Amino acid sequence: xxxxxxxxxxxxxxxxxxxxxxxxxxxxxxxxxxxxxxxxxxxxxxxxxxxxxxxxxxxxxxxxxxxxxxxxxxxxxxxxxxxxxxxxxxxxxxx
Numbered sequence: 090x091x092x093x094x095x096x097x098x099x100x101x102x103x104x105x106x107x108x109x110x111x112x113x114x115x116x117x118x119x120x121x122x123x124x125x126x127x128x129x130x131x132x133x134x135x136x137x138x139x140x141x142x143x144x145x146x147x148x149x150x151x152x153x154x155x156x157x158x159x160x161x162x163x164x165x166x167x168x169x170x171x172x173x174x175x176x177x178x179x180x181x182x183x184x
Contacts, residue, residue, distance in 0.1 A: 090118050090122060091115075092115055095111050095115050099111070160175070
């Protein structure tokens with residue numbers, strides 16, 4: 090990747106890079122692109138896609154409903170609530 094393309098890429102990524110930074114970064118970008126090109130050469134026609142490196146299922150906990158209401162405790166932290174103490178009161182955003 091030449092410096093002009095790298096400068097354009099930095100612009101598109103909204104990165105502010107001076108000439109010295111571009112010159113320092115260009116060899117690293119080229120090394121990464123070379124490595125990706127080597128990966129493209131691998132024969133993967135008969136290889137199944139790997140969606141996860143974990144071969145076991147994650148443990149799951151039982152999902153039990155909780156009958157306890159924490160509404161009063163939660164709303165006690167609110168600077169302002171409605172008259173019924175059921176909701177937070179916030180400033181109007183859309184009129």
